[in-house]
Amino acid sequence: MEFHYPNGKKFIPSNRDKLPSKPKEKNFQYSNRGMTLEEDLNETNEYYLQSGIAVIHKKPTPVQIVQVDYPKRSAAVIREAYFKQASTTDYNGVYKGRYIDFEAKETRFKTSFPLKNFHKHQIKHMEAVLKHDGIAFVILRFSTLEDVYLLEGKYLLQFWRRMEKGGRKSIAISEIEQYGHMISLGFQPRIDYIKVIDKILNLK
Numbered sequence: 001m002e003f004h005y006p007n008g009k010k011f012i013p014s015n016r017d018k019l020p021s022k023p024k025e026k027n028f029q030y031s032n033r034g035m036t037l038e039e040d041l042n043e044t045n046e047y048y049l050q051s052g053i054a055v056i057h058k059k060p061t062p063v064q065i066v067q068v069d070y071p072k073r074s075a076a077v078i079r080e081a082y083f084k085q086a087s088t089t090d091y092n093g094v095y096k097g098r099y100i101d102f103e104a105k106e107t108r109f110k111t112s113f114p115l116k117n118f119h120k121h122q123i124k125h126m127e128a129v130l131k132h133d134g135i136a137f138v139i140l141r142f143s144t145l146e147d148v149y150l151l152e153g154k155y156l157l158q159f160w161r162r163m164e165k166g167g168r169k170s171i172a173i174s175e176i177e178q179y180g181h182m183i184s185l186g187f188q189p190r191i192d193y194i195k196v197i198d199k200i201l202n203l204k
Helices: 037-050 120-131 153-164 173-179 193-203
Strands: 002-004 055-058 063-072 075-083 091-095 098-107 112-114 135-142 147-152 170-172
Touching: 037 055, 037 091, 037 098, 037 135, 098 112, 098 120, 098 193, 112 173, 120 135, 120 153, 135 153, 135 193, 147 153, 147 173, 147 193, 170 173
Parallel strands: 002 075, 098 135
Antiparallel strands: 055 091, 063 075, 091 098, 112 170, 135 147
């Protein structure tokens, strides 16, 4: 079966993209510092779920099926499909009765975070969530520095609007340090962003 990105490029899966035949119980270990932000967050969310703290999941990537074969009446084989561009953000769920919605992004830059990493539809989606009193934010990882920050959606919207008015096309690290919350990598959970959410809720 072939998968393609929205631009038509063929998708070549890596080892971590292959799904296990049977789900296994997670063993949370602080051992693999080479994990991606997505892997760290998936492990964190699984810990939250198993510990009864919050229910937050990564949204599945929408797929458009192009070619299907029917070798048997009772079975269908997908031969070709395309990943469609997601219309919202990566993660959503509920915590203490509040709706949570966030995006996770990484960069190798050390002094700023490029706004081109976000899409207009994601910004509009977060804006809509905030209007309904949901909790919207982004988790930013500077992979070279191994620094992770939570930046509230309201600040991301301010930086986005600044760019639309002709301002800088990135968020300076000094601005992220001023308006964001650094999250130290831990053991259980790996990226404890719920602790930051507690702090934000208590400030309201």
